[in-house]
Amino acid sequence: MTVSSVLNGKTGQASEETRAKVLKTVEELGYHPNGVARGLARRRMDTIGIVASFSDRPSLTHDRYFGPVFDGLLVGAQRHHQRALIITEDHWDDLPGNISRYLDGHCDGLIFVTPTFPNKVLAPILKAKLPIIFLGENRPELAVSVIDMDNEAVGKLATSKLIALGHRRIAYLGGDADLRSSFERQAGYTTALQQAGISLTSELSVLGHYSEASGYRETQRLLETLPAAQHPTAFFCGDDAIAIGALTALQERGGRVPEEFSLIGVNDDEIGRKSTPALTTIQQPLRALGEHAIEMLLEQIQDKKCSLQRVLLPGEWIERGTVAAPPLPERRV
Structure with missing residues (x-):
């Protein structure tokens, strides 16, 4: 018990002389306490x-x-x-x-x-x-x-910022369907539109993947399938990578950002900080x-x-x- 109390740092259970002898012996033997055994005894690993x-x-x-x-x-x-x-x-x-x-x-x-x-x-x-x-x-x-x-507050914030600038046809390009964040950001987007009295257009709200390829593909699809008068003027993208894909698709078609189209991402990734123009985003903590x-x-x-x-x-x-x-x-x- 005396040796155990010294090794566990307990005071008052051994004299200084005894404590010194125990520690010296421990050093000479190269002994190290078994952490697993101690953890089991304490019920804490x-x-x-x-x-x-x-x-x-x-x-x-x-x-x-x-x-x-x-x-x-x-x-x-x-x-x-x-x-x-x-x-x-x-x-x-x-x-x-x-x-x-x-x-x-x-x-x-x-x-x-x-x-x-x-x-x-x-x-x-x-x-x-x-x-x-x-x-x-x-x-x-x-x-x-x-x-x-x-995520829902983030979706609402991004969409509200775009509405405050005057945008009414706002697309949501979301991430993977097996992640709750995709739906939560979509819910915030929907709430912001409803509170502003803007009708939700189902074809402007899509899920894909958290990737550049998905952002590029969905932006191209929207611009190719919708009549010009129904094209979105702004995109809330559930992720910076999606936004960069959307930016590439718009620029390849001659679209000017932000003069003609606005983009907002989520994350604050390096790729967005270095894009031209630099991406407006909401940083995740x-x-x-x-x-x-x-x-x-x-x-x-x-x-x-x-x-x-x-x-x-x-x-x-x-x-x-x-x-x-x-x-x-x-x-x-």
Whole structure:
């Protein structure tokens, strides 16, 4: 018991002479306490599991979304003296077959980054009462804590800015249909139009993918299939990559941005900062999402009766060179 109290830093249970002898012996033997054994005894491993899917991404750390989020997660874990165990799946479809490794006792809690698996997959983890945070995927129907950007507010903000400039035919080019953020930003777009008394035109609101190719393809499709008089004068794009694709499509057809068409993206990616003209966007608080997720999970770990939280952080409006009032009279391309 005396040796244990010295190794665990407890004071008052051994004299200074005894303490010195124990520490000297430990040094001579090269002894290091078994962290796993100590963790089991304390019922705390001081380890947070961070779960993500590659989903055909060449890199997570260099990804424009996951990179800053992981920075925040790792900084937050370090700040609170926690180990971070990164667990990756090739695809979320692989998760059901690997549930056992999430419940093997190595982690005190889990943070799932933009999970797209069905709700039923989570049942064994919820049954085990392991603390869980969903980062980047807002699922109100699940009994889990969530942190994300307020995507609906972002959609409403971007669309309202365009309406205030005088635009009435505003297109929404959204991201992937399996991500809640696509629908939430679309909901904000719809709300802004309705509150301004502008009729929603279904063909101007489309989902695709969070990619340049999708933005390019959907913009070309709108301009080719709609009569010139019905072309949008502004595009709210659910992502900077989509906006850059739209910008390329417009410029290839001779369209001038922002003189004839306005564009707004989401993220504040480097590609948008370097585009010509520079892209107006709403910056996601990606690093802050990671840092806050760690704090939220630790609250649950430390207090099993802690109430579930749903934290939605605001985006930051960054105006650059792709927004202006619509042309009068409007020139269509």
